Amino acid sequence: MPGSAPTLTSVVLFIPLVSMFIILLLREDTQREYIKWGALIGSLLTFAASILLWLGFDASQPGLQLAQRTTWINLSATDATYNISYYVGVDGLSLLLIMLTTFIMPLAILFSFRQHVLEERGRQKLYYAFMLLLEWAMLGVFVAQDLFLFYIFWEITLVPMYFLIGIWGAEERIYAAIKFFLYTMAGSILMLLAILYVGTQAQTFALPDIIAKVQANPDLFPFAGLFSTQSFLFLGFLIAFAIKVPLWPLHSWLPDAHVQAPTAGSVILAGVMLKLGTYGIVRFCLPMFPEASVAWAPIIAVLAVIGIIYGAWVSYAQTDVKKLVAYSSVSHLGFVVLGIFALNPQGLQGAILQMVNHGISTGGLFLLVGMLYERRHTKAMEAYGGIWKVMPIFGGLSLVIALSSMGLPGLNGFVGEFTILLGTFGSPYLGFFFALFATLGVILAAVYILYMFQKVFMGEVDKEENRNLPQLHWQEVTVLVAVVIVIFWIGLQPGLFFGTMDASVNQLVTQVNSAAANVVLR
Amino acid sequence: MFQIPSFESLNVGLALPAISLAFGACVLLLLDLFFVPKDRKEITGYLALVGVAVSFVINLLTFNQSGTAFMGMFVADTFSNFLNIVILGSAFFGILLSLDYVKRAGIERGEYYILLLISASGMMFMGSSNDLVMVFIALELLSIPLYVLAAFRTPEVRSEEAGMKYFILGAFSSAFLVYGVALVYGATGTTNLSAIFNSVGAIVDAGGSALFLLVAGTGLVLVGLGFKVAVVPFHMWTPDVYEGAPTPVTAFMSVGAKAGGFAALLRILAFALPTVALTQGDLVAAWQQTTWVIAALTLILGNLVAIAQTNIKRLLAYSSIAHAGYILMAVAAAGTAGVTNEATQAALIYLLAYMFTNLGAFGVALAVERDDGTGTNLEDFVGLARSRPGLALMMVIFMLSLTGIPLTSGFIGKWFVFKATLDAGLVVLAIIGVLTSVVSAFYYVRVIVNMYLREGDAEAPGATRAVNWAVYLAAAGTIILGVFPFIVTNLSSAVTVAANILP
Secondary structure (H helix, E strand, C coil): CCCCCCHHHHHHHHHHHHHHHHHHHCCCCCCHHHHHHHHHHHHHHHHHHHHHHHHCCCCCCCCCEEEEEEEEECCCCCCHHHCEEEEEEECHHHHHHHHHHHHHHHHHHHHHCCCHHHHHHCCHHHHHHHHHHHHHHHHHHHHECEHHHHHHHHHHCHHHHHHHHHHHCCCCHHHHHHHHHHHHHHHHHHHHHHHHHHHHHHCCCEHHHHHHHHHHCHHHCCCCCCCCHHHHHHHHHHHHHHHHCCCCCCCCHHHHHHHHCCHHHHHHHHHHHHHHHHHHHHHHHHHHCHHHHHHHHHHHHHHHHHHHHHHHHHHHCCCEHHHHHHHHHHHHHHHHHHHHCCCCHHHHHHHHHHHHHHHHHHHHHHHHHHHHHHHHCCCEHHHCCCHHHHCHHHHHHHHHHHHHHHCCCCCHHHHHHHHHHHHHHHCCCCCHHHHHHHHHHHHHHHHHHHHHHHHHHCCCCCCHHHCCCCCCCHHHHHHHHHHHHHHHHHHHCHHHHHHHHHHHHHHHHHHHHHHHHHHHHC | CCCCCCHHHHCHHHHHHHHHHHHHHHHHHHHHHHCCCCCCCHHHHHHHHHHHHHHHHHHHHCCCCCEEECCCCEEECHHHHHHHHHHHHHHHHHHHHHHHHHHHHCCCCHHHHHHHHHHHHHHHHHHHECEHHHHHHHHHHHHHHHHHHHCCCCCCHHHHHHHHHHHHHHHHHHHHHHHHHHHHHHHHCCCEHHHHHHHHHHHHHHCHHHHHHHHHHHHHHHHHHHHHHCCCCCCCHHHHHHHHCCHHHHHHHHHHHHHHHHHHHHHHHHHHCCCCCCCCCCCECCHHHHHHHHHHHHHHHHHHHHHCCCEHHHHHHHHHHHHHHHHHHHHHHCCECCCHHHHHHHHHHHHHHHHHHHHHHHHHHHHHCCCCCCCCEHHHHCCHHHHCHHHHHHHHHHHHHHHCCCCCHHHHHHHHHHHHHHHCCCHHHHHHHHHHHHHHHHHHHHHHHHHHHCCCCCCCCCCCHHHHHHHHHHHHHHHHHHHCCHHHHHHHCCCCCHHHHCC
16 A cells, blocks of 8 residues: 555645745745745645545554654653653544545635735735645644644644634634634633543543543543533533534634635635534544533534524525625534434434535635625625626536535535434434424525525626626636535545445444443433 | 851852852953943843853753752752753843843943842742742842842833832832741741751641741741732732833843742742641641632733733733743642642743743833833734734744743643643632633734734834844744753653652
C-alpha cells in the first residue's frame, strides 16, 4: 500500500501549515498571484495526500490506523503513558470528515479568488495564511488522539476564523467576530477542566488508553444518575461541542457569524467547523462516558428535535438568503445530533454521513449565495427572481444543490436523513415520537428550500439590474461542478461511504451499549 | 551564645547569582558616576544588561546546586534558581525597553538602571530567603528602588502620584508583614523557616493560644505580601501606580515584584507552614480557605473591572491583578498535602510564561506611547496592523497568550495551574478560574479588534530597535514555551519544595 506509512497522517496534517509559512514568506504587493495559487496548491496537495490516506486505510479494522505517537510533555517520571503525547491517527469515525475538510478547503480557496471583498480590504496574504492555518487546525481536531493535543487544535480553530470574520466580513463583522470568539471559548474552557479531570483520573491523556481503562473499570468516572461525576464530565465536553454544532438553544452565535463572514468563511464554517462539534460528541462523549450518554440521550435528542423544527421554521421566515441558509444549518445539524444519540449503528452511520452531506450541500448553498452576492451586492431575496433565465448553468447547478439540501432521493441528503430516521425509530432510547417530529423537519426543509429557490431562480426577470448579470467564471463552475459530482456520488453509491465507517461504528455502539445495562440497573 | 561565623561557613558561593547582581549594581553606580558622560547614559543601560547576563549565566551554571548560606538565612535550591530566571528575564526586558524610553521621556539618568538592578537583586534574595527576617529585608530591598522608579518621571503629576501612593501603601504592607512575622515568632520561637516547619506539628497538636498566634500571624503575612502581588482586596494601588509610573518600570514591576512576592508567599506558606491545620490530622492547610477566597475574588474583580478600561496601561494593570489571581490559585492548591510540589511548579511555570507575555505586551504599549506619555489609550491602537504589521502581530500573540489560547505560553501556564487546582480538589475555584478567563478574552480581544478590525492611523513612535528586539524576543519566548513546553517542564519538574526543608 502506498499510504500505509504511519507518518502519512502527519503529512496530511502538516501540508497546510507548511504552505502557510511559505505564503507568509512571499511579498504581498508584488507576488499576489503566487500567494493565491500557492494557497490553492497547498490545499490541493493536502487533498491529494488525504486520498492516499483513504487508499491506505483498512476499513475492516475498527481501531486506530496510521497512528503515530511521540512523547511531548513529561508529566510523570515513572509512568510513561501519563505523558502528554503527539498522538495522531485515523479511524472510520474520522476518515470521511478528514476527506470532507480537504475537499472543501480547495473549493473555498478557489472561490476566494472571485471575492471582491479581498480586493477592497486587501491583506490577501493574511487571508490565505489564515485559511491554511484553519485547515491545519481543523484537520488536527479530526486526527488528534490525545486530549491535550485535541484541545490545542480545537482552540486554535477559533483564531483564524475570528480574523476571517472580523477583517473580511460584512458590516456587523466586529460584533459577529467577538460573539463567535466568546461563545465558543466559553464552551471550550469548561471542556478544558473536564479534560484535566479525566486525564488525572485516568492517569493518561491518550484517548484510546482512556477508553480501554473505562472498559476495564466502568467506575473510573462513577455514574449515579443524571447529576453525578460522569454526567458532569459528559456535560463539560458536551456543552463545548453543543455550542459548536450548534444545538438549540446554544445557536445564537451562528446566524451572526455565518451572515457576517465572507463567503469562503461561511463555507468553511458550515462545511467543516460545525462538524467539529458533532464529531467531538461521537469521538469523546460516547466512548468515555457511555453511561452518561445513554442517560442523557433522550434529553439531548429532545433539544435536537426542537432544533430541527425551530431551525426550519426560522429559516422559512427569513428574507435574507444567507440567513436562511444559516438557520437551515441549525435544522440539519439537529438531525446529526439526533442520529448520534440514537446510539445504534444506523443512527451513528447516518449521522456521520449526514455530517459530510451537510458540509457538501450547505457549503454549496453558501457558495451559491456568495456568487449571487458578488454580482448584485445584496442578500435580500426580493432583489432576485428569474435568475435561472439569466444564468442557465448557474440555475441548473443550484437546483441540484438545493435539492440535495432538501433530501431528495438519489442525492446525498436523502441517504443521511433516511438512515438517521431509521436509527431513531429503532433506537431503544428514542423511538417513534422522535422520528415523527424529525420527519416534520424534513417536510419543513422542503418548504423553505423550495420557497427560496422559487423566489430567487424562478419566475420572470422583473428587476432591471438582474438582466445582465455576468455568467459564471470558469473558477466558479469548477467549484460548483465538484460539489455536484460528490452530491451524486454519495447519493448513488452510499455503500462505499458507509463501508469505511462500519467497523468503527459497530465497535463504538457495542462499547456504549454494554455500559447501558448499568444505567438500567441503577 | 553568639559566635562570629567563619567566612567558609557563610557559604557565599550559593548566593552568587543574587550577590553578583547586587555587586554589579554597586560597581555600575561608581562607573556611572565617574566614567559615563552625561549625555551617553545608555552606556549604563548596556552595562546593566551585561550585569543581568552575567548573573543569568552564573544562575544557570549553579542551577542544580542547593544548600543554605548565611547560617540558614539564605537557601539556594531549584525553586529559587528557577525564579531567578524569571526575575532576571524581567530585568533584562525592563532594561531593554528603557534604553530609548528614558531618552524620549527626558528622564535619562544613570541611577535609573542601577535602581532597577538593585530591585531585581532584592527579588532574587526574596526567592531565596529561608528566614522571616530575610523576607522582610529582601522585601524592602525590592520595594524601595521601585518607589523611586515609579516616581521617576517627575515632575509629571501622575508619576509623582504613583510613587507616593506606592510608597505609602507599600510601607503599610511592610508593617503588616512585620507584625505577622512577630506573631509567628511568638508562636514558634524562631524566624527560621525550617525551624518553623519543624515546630508546627507540636503547636497544632497542643492547640490553644500558640496556634491562634500562628494562624493570625500567617494571616498578617498574607496581607503584607498580598499588597506586593496585588491581589484583591489589596490591589487598590495597582491601576494608579501602573498608569503613572514610566512604562518600562510598570512592565518590570508587573512581573518582577509579582515573582518576588509569590516566591515569599510560597516559601512561607508552602515550605514553612504546609502543615498548619486547625484540627489535628487535617490534610489541608489552614490558610488554604483564605487564599482560595482571595484568589476567587481577585479573578472576578480583576477581570470584570478590566473590561471597563480604556487605557492600555490600566487595562494591563487589571489584567495583572487577574493573573495574580491565577497564580494564587496555584498557591491555594499547594495547601493540599501531596499537591504542594505540583502546585509550586505550576506557579513557577505560570510566572515564567507571564514574564514573556506581559513584558512583550508592555513593550508594544510602550512603542505606541508618545514622547509626552500620552497615546496609551486603546483608541491609539486603531489600525496598528496596517502601519506596523509586525508589531501588531506580536501584540496579537501576547493578547492570545494572556487569554490562554493554545500554542502560547499563557495556555501552558493555565493548563498546569488548573491541573494543580483540580488535583487539590478545589473544583469550584477551577471553575471560577476558567469562567473568568472567558471574561478576560473580551478585553484582550478588544485590543486585537482595534488593531486589525478597525481602520485608523495608529503610529508607533517608540518602536526603536531595542524595543523591537525586546518585543520579538518576548514573542519568541511566548511561542516557544507554548509549542515546546517540555523545555520548561523539564526544568520545573526538578523543583521540589518539601524535600529541601525537611531535616
